[in-house]
Amino acid sequence: MNHNLLNDICLRQLTLSGVHEGETISVLTQGDERADYADAFMWAAQTLGARTFHLRLPSPASASGAWAVGQSGLAGNQLAVDALKQTEMLVDLTFLLFSKEQFEIQAAGTRVLTAVEPAPLLARLMPTRELRERVEIGAELLAKSQSMRITSPHGTDVTYRLGVYPTMSEYGYTDQAGRWDHWPAAFVFTGGADDGVDGTIVLAPGDVLLPFNTYVQAPVEFTIEQGFIRDIRGGLDAELLSSYIKSFDDPRGYGMSHVGWGLDERAHWHGLTQFGGGMGMELRSFYGNVMFSIGPNNELGGPNDTPCHFDIPMRGCSLYLDDELIVDAGELTVADMRPAGKR
Numbered sequence: 001m002n003h004n005l006l007n008d009i010c011l012r013q014l015t016l017s018g019v020h021e022g023e024t025i026s027v028l029t030q031g032d033e034r035a036d037y038a039d040a041f042m043w044a045a046q047t048l049g050a051r052t053f054h055l056r057l058p059s060p061a062s063a064s065g066a067w068a069v070g071q072s073g074l075a076g077n078q079l080a081v082d083a084l085k086q087t088e089m090l091v092d093l094t095f096l097l098f099s100k101e102q103f104e105i106q107a108a109g110t111r112v113l114t115a116v117e118p119a120p121l122l123a124r125l126m127p128t129r130e131l132r133e134r135v136e137i138g139a140e141l142l143a144k145s146q147s148m149r150i151t152s153p154h155g156t157d158v159t160y161r162l163g164v165y166p167t168m169s170e171y172g173y174t175d176q177a178g179r180w181d182h183w184p185a186a187f188v189f190t191g192g193a194d195d196g197v198d199g200t201i202v203l204a205p206g207d208v209l210l211p212f213n214t215y216v217q218a219p220v221e222f223t224i225e226q227g228f229i230r231d232i233r234g235g236l237d238a239e240l241l242s243s244y245i246k247s248f249d250d251p252r253g254y255g256m257s258h259v260g261w262g263l264d265e266r267a268h269w270h271g272l273t274q275f276g277g278g279m280g281m282e283l284r285s286f287y288g289n290v291m292f293s294i295g296p297n298n299e300l301g302g303p304n305d306t307p308c309h310f311d312i313p314m315r316g317c318s319l320y321l322d323d324e325l326i327v328d329a330g331e332l333t334v335a336d337m338r339p340a341g342k343r
């Protein structure tokens, strides 16, 4: 992306994130990745009167190619962690998500923004205050609910017992001390009780498998009991899922993780056809998707920290909170969660 455009979107991002004079904004990269983003963020921070520096980690010593979450380049580098903890905001261009180093930095009051998606996607899904409000309305509804039920015409009927884990919102910027967000994003989620997810989920053609970054071609049926997947049936997609989870040799890879829905009408379901999907944030965010996840729940404060993780946005599902219909076959029912043109 053109330098001026990149500078411009980073300035808009840091403005939304409340960056101001007197703050220090740190920028973290690894190897030779995203040096252009780092420069643009530092320019934007300075333009807003903040101090800034760029901390660059070496390239990972081993590149397994697997999307194993929780393994950060900051591990064992306490001096670097301490430097980042002393800043008001960290712009993470490496994807620290789920690492204990990120949790430690947040616990020190540093707000953290992750940005690793292709720059044209950052620009197209620029966060807005209006979208944040709609996401926060969804989060309020979710936070006060005791149960979630998801159904679909393809045979999904699963119930999550809620009330154990906090509700999280992602709207693509962060202006609150200690809070993390990811640019771009527009969704809400929580997790079921560790032994409180039961039923059947049937993936339909067109549902999305992240991190495979593929669309399901033929139905996949999950049987879930007491918070764990007991059976996976179907064709090639089911075999690939099973084989991948099995390769971690970790029974916690079958745990049920976060669950929620997306709100961004600008995000495309067909997003994987562009930029290879990047990290898949566009797919997590598209309007009316219901996303469930497999694997770790330590992000919500739970005990499961397996590195085996799937996020699976689904189309056309219905979602009930305490028996109230919130997503009706992929359409949000609450006017205040809809975009202005759809109320």
Ligand code: FE
Residues within 6 Å of the ligand: 258, 293, 309, 310, 311
């Ligand atoms: Fe996830």
